[in-house]
Amino acid sequence: MKEDIKKYQKAQKLKKWREEVQPIPWYYDGLENLCERLHPEKVVLQVTDIKKLSWDTKLFRFISAKPDKLLPTFLAGQYIGLTVEINGVRTSRPYSIVSSPNQLAYYELAIKKKEDGFVSPYIFENAKVGDIFEATEPLGELYYNPLFHGSDLVFIAGGVGITPFMSILRDITEKVIPLNVWLIFGCLKEKDILFKDELEDIQTRRPNIKIKYILSEPEPEWAGACGFITGEEILKHIGTHEKKYFYVVGSREMYQFIKEELLKIGIVRHRVLFESYGVPDDITKVVGWPNEIDASKKVKITLELLNQGGKEKEEIEAVCVEPLLNSLERVKQLGIQIKSGCRSGQCALCRTKLVSGKVFVPPEVIIREVDKDFGYIHPCISYPITDIHLDLTLT
Amino acid sequence: MIEKNFIATYPVIVIGAGLGGLGAACQLALAGEKTLLLEKHNVPGGFASSFVRGRFEFEAALHELSSIGTEDNRGSLYNFFEELGVFKEIKFKQVKEIYRSVFYDGYDVTMPFGVEAYTNKLIELFPQDKKGIEDFMEVAMAVREGFDFVAGQGGQASAAEILKNYPWLARITGLTAEELFHKFFTNKRLIAVLAQLWGYAGLPPSRVNAMWFTTILTSYLVRGATFPEGRSHALTNALLRRYQELGGEVRFNALVNRILVEKGKVSGVELLNGDIYRCKAVISNVNPICTTMKMLPQEDVPDDYKKRIYASEVGTSAFSVYLGLNASPNELGLTAHETFIHIDDDLDNAFESFTKLEPPKYMVAACYNHVDESISPPGTTQLVLTALQMGKIWHSVSPDQYYRVKNYIANGMIKMVEDTISPNLRDYIEVAEAATPLTYYRYSKNIDGAIYGYEQDILNSPAFRLTSKGAIPGLYLGSAWTNLGGGYSPSINSGRMAVGMCLRELKKEGV
Numbered sequence: 001m002k003e004d005i006k007k008y009q010k011a012q013k014l015k016k017w018r019e020e021v022q023p024i025p026w027y028y029d030g031l032e033n034l035c036e037r038l039h040p041e042k043v044v045l046q047v048t049d050i051k052k053l054s055w056d057t058k059l060f061r062f063i064s065a066k067p068d069k070l071l072p073t074f075l076a077g078q079y080i081g082l083t084v085e086i087n088g089v090r091t092s093r094p095y096s097i098v099s100s101p102n103q104l105a106y107y108e109l110a111i112k113k114k115e116d117g118f119v120s121p122y123i124f125e126n127a128k129v130g131d132i133f134e135a136t137e138p139l140g141e142l143y144y145n146p147l148f149h150g151s152d153l154v155f156i157a158g159g160v161g162i163t164p165f166m167s168i169l170r171d172i173t174e175k176v177i178p179l180n181v182w183l184i185f186g187c188l189k190e191k192d193i194l195f196k197d198e199l200e201d202i203q204t205r206r207p208n209i210k211i212k213y214i215l216s217e218p219e220p221e222w223a224g225a226c227g228f229i230t231g232e233e234i235l236k237h238i239g240t241h242e243k244k245y246f247y248v249v250g251s252r253e254m255y256q257f258i259k260e261e262l263l264k265i266g267i268v269r270h271r272v273l274f275e276s277y278g279v280p281d282d283i284t285k286v287v288g289w290p291n292e293i294d295a296s297k298k299v300k301i302t303l304e305l306l307n308q309g310g311k312e313k314e315e316i317e318a319v320c321v322e323p324l325l326n327s328l329e330r331v332k333q334l335g336i337q338i339k340s341g342c343r344s345g346q347c348a349l350c351r352t353k354l355v356s357g358k359v360f361v362p363p364e365v366i367i368r369e370v371d372k373d374f375g376y377i378h379p380c381i382s383y384p385i386t387d388i389h390l391d392l393t394l395t
Numbered sequence: 396m397i398e399k400n401f402i403a404t405y406p407v408i409v410i411g412a413g414l415g416g417l418g419a420a421c422q423l424a425l426a427g428e429k430t431l432l433l434e435k436h437n438v439p440g441g442f443a444s445s446f447v448r449g450r451f452e453f454e455a456a457l458h459e460l461s462s463i464g465t466e467d468n469r470g471s472l473y474n475f476f477e478e479l480g481v482f483k484e485i486k487f488k489q490v491k492e493i494y495r496s497v498f499y500d501g502y503d504v505t506m507p508f509g510v511e512a513y514t515n516k517l518i519e520l521f522p523q524d525k526k527g528i529e530d531f532m533e534v535a536m537a538v539r540e541g542f543d544f545v546a547g548q549g550g551q552a553s554a555a556e557i558l559k560n561y562p563w564l565a566r567i568t569g570l571t572a573e574e575l576f577h578k579f580f581t582n583k584r585l586i587a588v589l590a591q592l593w594g595y596a597g598l599p600p601s602r603v604n605a606m607w608f609t610t611i612l613t614s615y616l617v618r619g620a621t622f623p624e625g626r627s628h629a630l631t632n633a634l635l636r637r638y639q640e641l642g643g644e645v646r647f648n649a650l651v652n653r654i655l656v657e658k659g660k661v662s663g664v665e666l667l668n669g670d671i672y673r674c675k676a677v678i679s680n681v682n683p684i685c686t687t688m689k690m691l692p693q694e695d696v697p698d699d700y701k702k703r704i705y706a707s708e709v710g711t712s713a714f715s716v717y718l719g720l721n722a723s724p725n726e727l728g729l730t731a732h733e734t735f736i737h738i739d740d741d742l743d744n745a746f747e748s749f750t751k752l753e754p755p756k757y758m759v760a761a762c763y764n765h766v767d768e769s770i771s772p773p774g775t776t777q778l779v780l781t782a783l784q785m786g787k788i789w790h791s792v793s794p795d796q797y798y799r800v801k802n803y804i805a806n807g808m809i810k811m812v813e814d815t816i817s818p819n820l821r822d823y824i825e826v827a828e829a830a831t832p833l834t835y836y837r838y839s840k841n842i843d844g845a846i847y848g849y850e851q852d853i854l855n856s857p858a859f860r861l862t863s864k865g866a867i868p869g870l871y872l873g874s875a876w877t878n879l880g881g882g883y884s885p886s887i888n889s890g891r892m893a894v895g896m897c898l899r900e901l902k903k904e905g906v
Contacts, residue, residue: 001566004565004566004569004570005566006569008566008568009569011853012569014854015859018706018854030787030836031789031837031844032836034789034790035833037794038794038797072794073797141448141449141826145827146806147716147806147809147821148809148821148824148827268721269825270721270825306646351437351438366447366449366450368628369626370625370632373625373629374632
C-alpha cells in the first residue's frame with residue numbers, strides 16, 4: 001500500500017517537473033503540410049495550352065496559377081470540379097483529369113462541347129491561354145484500388161468517358177504496373193475516337209493492354225466492330241469474366257444498358273464500378289420521376305440568408321426540371337456561392353438544409369440516412385417538385 | 396464604437412460542434428442560456444459522423460457507446476439524454492457481447508457483458524488464476540464505487556475520507572494497468588484477454604493508467620454498451636436538433652480564427668471571414684494547444700499555462716479500413732459486433748507496431764450488422780477495421796508516396812482478418828476506403844490526428860488531467876483533451892463539465 005502511494009507521489013512530482021520544462025514557443029500542428037498538399041481547400045489553375053483533339057473536343061492544359069502552391073496529388077481516374085463564371089453566373093462542372101498522375105507540373109482536361117450545354121460550349125469557345133479558373137481538389141471514387149480490384153481490369157468507355165481511363169492507362173504504362181487491361185471504347189463515328197494515336201501506341205508497347213473500338217454509327221469504310229457494347233461483344237474481347245473487375249464511364253443511358261448486359265453475362269454487382277451519373281439530360285425520363293408533375297411548372301423558392309447578423313428572406317422562381325443549384329446560381333444579385341464538385345450528389349460539398357417542400361432525386365443517388373431524417377439535400381441533383389423553403393444560413 | 400463586422404452578442408459562445416461542443420451547447424440550452432454554436436464544417440459531430448460510398452453508409456468512428464445503459468440501469472449520460480429529449484429522436488440498441496478475442500495461434504473466445512458472467516467466463520478460461528481474477532474484479536468494482544463517491548461530492552471529498560473508505564482509489568492512481576494486474580496474476584494470455592479494451596485508451600497496459608482501465612471495463616460490464624440507431628451521426632444530429640429546439644443557435648462553415656480579448660478577459664470571437672460575435676465566455680471544443688497557441692493573442696496567455704498544455708504527450712491517432720461487403724456476416728464468419736485480433740500476447744510489441752509505417756499487430760474489426768441490421772443493404776455487411784497509429788510518423792511521408800503507404804497498411808489489415816476469422820473476405824469487397832491519421836487530422840484539425848486527445852498515461856490519470864479552465868478568464872475547454880479523456884461519453888461529459896464551471900463563474904461575477 002505504501003509503495004503504491006509512493007508511486008502516486010512520484011507521478012505527481014514528475015508531472016510538476018514536466019510542467020516546468022520550457023514550452024515549444026510556436027504553434028505546430030504536424031500534418032498540416034501533407035494535408036495541404038493532398039487536400040487543399042481549393043486549387044487555382046491557369047490555362048497554358050489548348051489543343052484540338054477532335055471536331056468537338058479540346059484538350060486544355062492547366063498549371064497552378066500560384067507559384068507557391070503545387071498542384072495536389074491525385075489518383076488516376078479522379079476529377080476536379082472546375083468553376084466558371086459566365087455572364088456573372090458562377091457555376092462548376094466536374095471534369096476527369098486526363099494527364100498522368102506521375103507528374104504534377106500540369107493537369108490536362110478534355111472538354112467536349114455539348115450542343116445545348118451551358119458550360120462546355122462556353123469553355124470550348126471562349127477559354128484562352130492565360131485564363132484563370134478556380135477548382136476543387138481532385139475528387140472521385142473511380143480509380144484502381146489494389147486492395148480488391150485484382151490484376152485483370154476491364155475498362156468500358158463511351159465517347160468522352162475515355163478521359164479517366166487515359167490517365168489510368170498512362171499511369172500503368174509509365175510505371176509498368178503488372179496489370180492486364182481490356183479496354184472497350186464505344187463511339188459514334190471514327191472521328192469521335194479520342195486519343196486514338198496514343199491508344200494505338202500504348203497497345204503496341206504494352207502487350208497486356210488490349211483495346212477494342214466499337215462504333216454505333218460507323219462510316220461504310222470502318223472495318224472494326226459495330227453496334228452497341230453488348231455482353232456478347234464484351235465476352236468476345238475479354239474471353240472469360242472470372243476474376244475480372246469492370247469500370248464503366250459514359251452517359252446515363254449507357255450505364256442503364258451496360259448494367260443489364262453485364263448482368264446477362266453473369267457478372268456480380270460488387271465487381272463493377274460506375275463513374276458518377278451526372279445530371280440527366282431530361283429528368284422527366286428518369287425512373288421514378290412523378291409523371292403527374294407538369295414539366296413546365298414553375299415553383300417558388302424561399303431562401304433564408306445571413307446578412308449582417310440578421311436573417312433575410314428572399315424569394316426566387318425556378319423550374320422543376322432543373323437542379324436546384326443551377327437555379328440558385330442563376331440569381332446573380334444574391335451572390336450565393338455554394339461549393340460544389342461532382343454535380344451528381346456524391347461529394348456532399350453542396351449539402352443544404354431543406355426546411356419545407358419536396359424535391360425529386362434520381363434513384364442512383366444515395367444520401368446519408370441522417371440527412372434524409374434531418375432534411376438536408378444535395379441541391380446539385382435535387383429537383384424542386386413543389387414550392388421550396390431553403391435555409392442557407394446553415395450552409 | 397460600432398465595429399463594421401459586428402454581428403451579435405451572446406452570453407456564451409461554443410466553438411466546435413464535436414461531441415464536447417454539442418454536450419456543452421445542449422447543457423447551456425438546458426440551463427436556459429442563449430448560446431451560439433460555431434462549426435467550421437458543414438455538418439455537426441466531428442468524428443461522430445458518417446459517409447457514403449457506393450450503396451453503403453459507413454459509421455465513421457463509433458464502435459459502441461458506454462455510459463448510456465437502460466432505463467433501469469442508468470449510465471452517466473442517461474439522465475442528461477432523457478432531460479434533453481434525445482430518446483424521443485433516436486433509439487439505442489444494446490450490443491450483445493462485450494468482445495470476441497482472436498489470436499493467430501487459433502485461440503478464440505467471446506466474452507459476455509455483466510460483472511458476474513464476465514468473471515465466470517474468465518475463470519472458466521483460466522481456472523488456475525481463479526483467486527486472482529476474483530480479487531481483481533473486486534478491486535475494480537471498489538474503485539468504481541470510490542469514483543462515484545468522489546464524483547458525488549463534486550470533487551470536495553477529503554483525502555483522509557477517500558483513503559479510509561476507498562483505499563484502492565488512492566492506491567491505483569499512480570499505477571499502470573499492468574502493475575495492477577501483476578498484483579493478482581501474470582498469465583500473459585489472461586492479461587491480453589482481460590485488457591482487450593486497451594485500444595480504446597490508446598496505450599498498452601504497461602503504460603495506460605490503471606484508473607482508466609478499471610473505469611472503462613467496469614462501466615462496460617455494469618452498464619453494457621449501446622449503438623444509436625442510424626449511426627453516431629443520428630446521435631449528433633439529434634443533439635443538435637434538440638439544442639436548436641431549446642432556442643440555441645448554430646452556424647456552420649464558420650471557422651473561428653481568433654478569440655478576442657479585452658483587459659485580459661474573453662470578449663468575443665472573430666471568424667475567418669471577419670465576422671465578429673461578442674460574448675462573456677467561450678467554451679472551446681478545439682484542442683487546448685490550438686485554442687491557446689493559435690486562437691488567443693499570445694501576450695495574454697500566462698507562460699505557466701503554455702507549459703502545462705505542452706507537458707503531456709499528444710496521444711495516438713488511428714488507421715481505419717471501411718469495407719462494404721456483398722455477403723452476409725454469417726457467410727463471412729463474422730460472429731460478433733467487435734472482434735479484436737492479435738498476432739500474439741505481447742501487447743508492448745503490438746503498440747510498437749503503431750509507431751511504424753507498417754501493418755498493425757493488434758486491431759479491432761467492428762461488424763455493425765449484428766447490432767443494427769439496417770446499417771447496410773440486405774445481404775451485405777459493413778465491416779470497419781481499426782488500429783491505432785501515431786500521427787507523427789506520417790510527417791515523413793511525401794505526397795506522392797501517401798497512397799502507396801496507405802494501401803500497404805490497409806492491405807495488411809485486411810490480411811489479418813483473412814488469416815484469422817474470414818478467409819475469403821477480399822472476394823466479397825464491394826467498396827473499400829481507408830482513413831489514415833491524416834484523414835483524422837483533416838476532419839478534426841487535432842494535432843497529429845489524435846483521436847483521444849492527450850496520451851492517457853499515469854501523468855494524465857483523472858487526478859492530473861487538464862481541467863476545463865482555459866488560459867484566460869472567460870475561456871473554458873470541453874473536449875477529449877480535458878477532464879475525463881477520450882471517447883464518446885467522456886467527451887460529451889467533458890463539454891458539460893466546462894459548462895458547469897463556466898456558469899458557476901459567470902454567476903460569481905453576477906452576470
